[in-house]
Amino acid sequence: MNVADYTRLGAAALSGKVRSGEIAPSEVVVAAFERARDIGGGPDALNIILHSDQDASVAETKDVQQHLDTAADVGILAGVPVAIKDNIASLGLPTTCASRILGGYVSPFEATAVTRLRANGAVIIAKTNMDEFAMGSSTENSAFGPTRNPHDVRCVPGGSSGGSAAAVAAGITPIALGSETGGSVRQPAAFCGVVGVKPTYGRVSRYGLVAFASSLDQIGVLGRTVDDAAIGLEVIAGFDKADSTSSDADVPIYRVSALGKPAPEARHPDTEAMRIGRSPVPLPPPPGPTTLKGIVIGKPKEYFPESLDPSIRSHCERALDRFRSMGAVIRDVSLPRSPLAIPVYYVLAPAEASSNLARFDGVRYGLRIDPGKGLKPMYDATRSQGFGAEVTRRILLGTYVLSAGYYDAYYKKAQAVRTLIADDFRAVFAEGVHAIFTPTTPTPAFPIGAISDPYEMYLNDIFTVTANLAGVPAISVPIGRVRRLPVGGQIIAAHFDEYTMFRVAYALEAALGEEAHQ
Amino acid sequence: MPVTRQDVLHIAELARLGIDDTRADALTTELSSILVHMEVLSQVDTAQVAPAAGVGAGGTPLRPDATVAPLMESTLESFAPAMRDGFFIVPRLATHEDSSESGA
Secondary structure (H helix, E strand, O other): OOHHHHHHOOHHHHHHHHHOOOOOHHHHHHHHHHHHHHHHOOOOOOOOEEEOOHHHHHHHHHHHHHHHHOOOOOOOOOOOEEEEEOOEOOOOOOOOOOOHHHOOOOOOOOOHHHHHHHHOOOEEEEEEOOOHHHOOOOOOOOOOOOOOEOOEOOEOOOOOOHHHHHHHHOOOOOEEEEEEOOOOOHHHHHHHOOEEEEOOOOOEOOOOEOOOOOOOOEEEEEEOOHHHHHHHHHHHEOOOOOOOOOOOOOOOOOOHHHOOOOOOOOOOOOOOOOOOOOOOOOOOOOOOOOOOOOOEEEEEHHHOOOOOOHHHHHHHHHHHHHHHHOOOEEEEEOOOOHHHHHHHHHHHHHHHHHHHHHHOOOOOOOOOOOOOOOHHHHHHHHHHHHOOHHHHHHHHHHHHHHOOOOHHHHHHHHHHHHHHHHHHHHHHHHOOOOEEEEEOOOOOOOEOOOOOOHHHHHHHHOOOHHHHHHOOOEEEEEEEEEOOEEEEEEEEEOOOOHHHHHHHHHHHHHHHHHHHHO | OOOOHHHHHHHHHHOOOOOOHHHHHHHHHHHHHHHHHHHHHHHOOOOOOOOOOOOOOOOOOOOOOOOOOOOOOOOHHHOOOOEEOOEEOOOOOOEOOEHHHHHO
8 A cells, every 4th residue: 555645534534445455455555664664763853653573463454354354354454554652551552651660561461442443343452652651741741752843853742642642743643542641632632733542531441541540540542633643442332340430321433434334333342351341322413513503612711811822712712713614603702610620630639649659670571689688678660760850849749748747738728629610610511511611721732841840830830721621522623724733723612512613613723624734 | 848757657657658868958949839829728618518539420329249351461470470270479568677667
């Protein structure tokens, strides 16, 4: 398969060509690796991929080919190459979280989301670079060096799922998995000019996602188009016996590409061996992206401050105009506690991280550094040399806010304010607003090394972190360029209403067309 | 500053992180400059607000109390730093040089 053709095709088109027999799945995978090599060399190498094995990935396509040969159902993602963030466990390739402490670690089990991708015909071709343990907004915190932005190699791709966003933006895969705790899919999607979706908390199983902050973590999807992201989420969503926080809510058909096409349903295998529960029967696919009549879109004033980059504001206003022209009503709304979200997040997330990362102690897996002076010096040496600066900082911050004398003032207080932030979203949606529109980030991608102050880096998440705290779904869609760099617009919907979120996202993508990338 | 050098050394001990003197000074400044931004939370009236431990709907369900074999595709020995007879090997808890470990 011609590499140029490969990089132009979305997941639905690629899968369609494989299912029709036009292209062999092995050809698609080889094209993906050729594309990765094309952009992976030289002094400006993007450093997107941490682990890959072309022979193993090509061998994996034999199952897909066998299904094709026997006319069996090959799945909605038949032969589609997918990249996986390196904090999501996958059999066969290492899972290091871009950390020294997990250098070379190969998981003995697989994340449910990855198993579902494979069950639907996808081929895992790479594990992608990220901020260590997903702590960061630039992918500069990787123990294996920063990833560069495919649109400008001097700039960061965002983070923490920067490798996955860059893989999609660079045409290596049409779909990649990332993870979110405070915006780690949507922010890099915005910086790299791709689509990034964070589902409702509980929509996707966290089994096999290395825990950072368990009450916030969710696996998300990056795609070149809204359709790619919709297919990806449709496949990985649904109840999982192995994650008690996963929901058994209906999983609708999100993709418009399902309209009038003979695409199969996403599979939700229900075997004890896979420990995956069945989701209820899907709802009908959404209407085509031509009208938003009857849809009310909220414009929250707190997300359009005076300090917002004027070019980003202007792109957002253009998007809002397009919504109006498609029949949507734009309503000014307020989410008054949103300005408190960054302080709340940076109390709660480090607190949970300090507990979750206690498991990395040099005893059962990963790095062990033993000075030969007993157990405690082994713990101290392993963890201090295994974790990077930002992870160390957050573990200490979390330990501090949970320690005696500070628990009520910081941790319990932040939990209460989280309730207020979630109440703000509930109130807006209860008043008849179907979706909320905001910029995804306050600025476009910044140069590598430009931000050294930790709190200034945290402010990158200022427009995204509220959706994580409230648990609602949100998507970032390209809405234009500023100084040649992509910017994203964010659509937030009510709990488990990804259906409406995708409908609005499809409409915006169709209305902007090529302007989304200009 | 909200955080003192002594605080940093104390929480590093709790977190089992070896921190040298230079790093302790830097972390004191860094953590203080982050925590100063959290002070705004103290001004929010939350007297009547229940803290949110999470956002999952319907609480945490229980599964049958039945033994399920771990889904391991490889053996513990394939990734453990040190194992013998099915047990993880760790350094000894205490030494004669470090009596503080004797009560652990």
